[in-house]
Amino acid sequence: QENSVGTLLSNHYADCIAPCIDNCPAGVDVHEYIALASAGEFTEAIRLIKETNPFPLSLGRICVRNCEIACRRNFVDEPVAINAVKRYLADEDNKHLWTPVTKKPNYKKIAIIGGGPSGLTCAYYLTLEGYSATIFEKLPELGGMLKYGIPEYRLPKKILDIEIKWMTDLGIDVKTGMELGKDFSIDDLKNKGYESVFLAVGAHKATGMRLDGEDRIDGIIKGIDFLREKQNNKMSKLKGTVIVVGGGNTAVDCARTSLRWGADKVIIVYRRSIKEMPAHPDEVEAAEKEGIEILFLSNPVSIIEKESRLTGVECIKMKLEEAEPGERARPVPIQGSEFILNCDYMIAAIGQQVDTSFIDKNKDCKLE
Incomplete structure (x- = not known):
């Protein structure tokens, strides 16, 4: 019994994930960025958010707030207004956008098929790590479901475009009007020196x-x-x-x-x-x-x-x-x-x- 208790206690920290973090699809460190925001450290808070979610400006307007569903404050009265804080931080950051530091280029080419939230997120984090990322998007503009599936009254496209430009300005190459299986193939990409291909085509086919x-x-x-x-x-x-x-x-x-x-x-x-x-x-x-x-x-x-x-x-x-x-x-x-x-x-x-x-x-x- 003593050994069992000791084992549990020795690994106790590993189990202490705040419910809001555990319930967030992106695993954003909600607890920490709320603390930073409370201390007035807005830039550090937005930097922390963007470690796992590069779309706080857009998602602050459309997020379904799973974090608030799991918030332990519900047991007292009502959840912390987590999404409202995220939106405020992102709106403040939009006045003078924080720019991350990218690692030295490693000249390894990665092709990303699809310019929606998944493809853009992949390209963003690869670019931070020094990879040369190219997005191939079949539609006229990047954004995927955020651009073409969510109405303007919920997500103004000028807001989304700000975040997309913020990411692509880091050095992401973009080719729109390019459809896999029609304009190019996986073999074409391999022959052009792309070492890996990330498929992010989205679910655009209606049932x-x-x-x-x-x-x-x-x-x-x-x-x-x-x-x-x-x-x-x-x-x-x-x-x-x-x-x-x-x-x-x-x-x-x-x-x-x-x-x-x-x-x-x-x-x-x-x-x-x-x-x-x-x-x-x-x-x-x-x-x-x-x-x-x-x-x-x-x-x-x-x-x-x-x-x-x-x-x-x-x-x-x-x-x-x-x-x-x-x-x-x-x-x-x-x-x-x-x-x-x-x-x-x-x-x-x-x-x-x-x-x-x-x-x-x-x-x-x-x-x-």
């Missing part, structure tokens, strides 16, 4: 609803495509009633963007209850305040059309069955509860996946 006619009927749009085309100014103005299918942040973003883009009425159709809805509660509340209706425990089952143009959606009511521990309740249809929603557009925002079609065009590349 279908598996409804008959969804790919041919006019008026049906995939959620992430809608947000991207809106950002590229290629989306025509909406009108009438828009149905958005899904319960995540993309669905809520599509709904609120539709309202701003001409829709007279927007209805979110979600097959579970608000308790299971994965969208951030703040975004759901904002959507409802803007007049967006949410139909819970409902799911589309067929499309109604006239001359290949969407006129409505047949839905069915759902009930939730008990799930395994740690899983969301499973929705099942209630037979005979079908109902019709008339609409002019339907946006499917039920999920996204990685488009791996580039694999077929690279003979030496395969998925494992």
Whole structure:
């Protein structure tokens, strides 16, 4: 018993990770940067944040704040306003941007496929270590989902562009309009002297609803495509009633963007209850305040059309069955509860996946 206690105590420090840090996807040292901010050491605080997260200016506006969910202050009253502090630090830093010191160049070339948050983060940290990083991005501008998937009202693109320029000014080479499998291959990169390739292509392929006619009927749009085309100014103005299918942040973003883009009425159709809805509660509340209706425990089952143009959606009511521990309740249809929603557009925002079609065009590349 004495040996066991001694062993536990000897390794006790290793177990003392603050819950806010442990719950942060980037593992940012929340505890320390809050302490630095409290002491007025703003530059040191932002330097510490950027050791693991180079996007505090952008994420301070859109972060889902997992750290605050785990904050132990919840046991007393309410969590520390961690994200608000991060945003303040980043806004202060934006007045005179802190610039990191990079190591001596080692002249090793690394290719990064994709210029979204993952690709930019990889390029940033490689550059700090002295590597020569080149980003290949198929879209016109860098930013990925931050640029093309998050609406302007949530993340102003001038804010994002500041952070992207701050990173690329360190010496990151950028090639836009370059698509893997179309404009170049993995072999091409190897032949040009790139020693490693980091794939950061993102999940830009929308998941279908598996409804008959969804790919041919006019008026049906995939959620992430809608947000991207809106950002590229290629989306025509909406009108009438828009149905958005899904319960995540993309669905809520599509709904609120539709309202701003001409829709007279927007209805979110979600097959579970608000308790299971994965969208951030703040975004759901904002959507409802803007007049967006949410139909819970409902799911589309067929499309109604006239001359290949969407006129409505047949839905069915759902009930939730008990799930395994740690899983969301499973929705099942209630037979005979079908109902019709008339609409002019339907946006499917039920999920996204990685488009791996580039694999077929690279003979030496395969998925494992």
